[in-house]
Amino acid sequence: MAMTGVLRPGHGAIRVLDLEEAVHHYRDILGMVETGRDAQGRVYLKCWDERDHNSVVLRQADRAGLDFFGFKVRDKATLDKMEADLKAYGLKTERIPAGEMLATGERVRFELPSGHLIELYAEKKAVGNGLQVTNPAPWTKASENGIAPVRLDHCLLYGPNIAEVQKIFTEVLGFYLVERVLAPDNETNAAIWMSCSHKVHDIAFVEHPEPGKLHHLSFLLDSWEEVLRASDIMSMNGVPIDIGPTRHGITRGCTIYAFDPSGNRFETFMGGYQPYPDYEPTTWTFDGLGAGGGLDYPQRKLHETFLTVVT
The missing domain is CATH 3.10.180.10 (2,3-Dihydroxybiphenyl 1,2-Dioxygenase, domain 1)
Incomplete structure (x- = not known):
């Protein structure tokens, strides 16, 4: 099927009670790759076969749960159109500037009637999966760390x-x-x-x-x-x-x-x-x-x- 509009789940930002304990879990047991930490103290991780910079963001807080969940859209024109469509439907949107999350472009955030914050974005830095683009091997050393989801x-x-x-x-x-x-x-x-x-x-x-x-x-x-x-x-x-x-x-x-x-x-x-x-x-x-x-x-x-x- 043609991939237009929303492409895929992009990131989940979750609250944890002890940041380093959570990093150990997601990086060393689950087997994700740590890709950065920002000035707010958030830790960014990706699965080994993901091309984009991050798919999980950890933030220390006094209660666990989800801050927001994001989807990647096809391009900036799609992002603009979807924001307009959300507003026309009657939803309030917020534009979050590029760089507020590491390696991530401008995001459009809105709240669902279920109380969840959802984001759409078009740009995130591509860091690759550790394999060469031409004639790649089927896996990397990162795929042997922990559970190592793709x-x-x-x-x-x-x-x-x-x-x-x-x-x-x-x-x-x-x-x-x-x-x-x-x-x-x-x-x-x-x-x-x-x-x-x-x-x-x-x-x-x-x-x-x-x-x-x-x-x-x-x-x-x-x-x-x-x-x-x-x-x-x-x-x-x-x-x-x-x-x-x-x-x-x-x-x-x-x-x-x-x-x-x-x-x-x-x-x-x-x-x-x-x-x-x-x-x-x-x-x-x-x-x-x-x-x-x-x-x-x-x-x-x-x-x-x-x-x-x-x-």
Whole structure:
């Protein structure tokens, strides 16, 4: 499919309780590459196979959670048009100047009805993945450090008014609905998975009374064997595991959910099918989330912590 408009998830900025402890987790255990620190004390990291300067930004704070989540758009003209479209829809936008984040151009920020801050940007310094552009090798030494995911894949956010959130993403930003879980009334959506590409999802939301909550950031691995290896590395390093290794019915993804030292959940993920915008969305009933295997297909059960623990 033609890649226009929003290209992909670009960065997640998360709050941590102890910065150096978090850096150790994301750099040495998860296996990301530290790419810089700024005057505000924020630490920037990228996955080894990502070309852009950063995809995770860590900031020390007195409570964990998500500051904002950003998407990269095709070019500056696209950024200008999308800001105009957001304003026409009735959303207030803020222009954040280039350089406020390291190696990142001008950003357009807006708040969703769910209480989350979303950003769009067109420019970020390309630092490459450590491989030559011509006749490259398939991996680098950085890909052997820790779990070593290849990219930031998606995020799941909890908050209210996800019906309106869905409209903003589909009618303004050009996403499409891939899967949904119905609420017990079998009419409204309790959860939605949306894509701007032909990935099974680039962002997801669950209806939740508290605004602005982070459920998880997800990092892509290449194979089920790498997911199993990730579980070994987590166990060796005392990383608290929430669920997995297992397989979702929803998205068909293979997964482990675990917590960073501040209590922010993260996912190591692989698989999922490749949808297209003309596909009919897959619907799960609320009962299907548990007994139907939507969350945990092998065990066909719900996990209380997965449904209730957010930051």
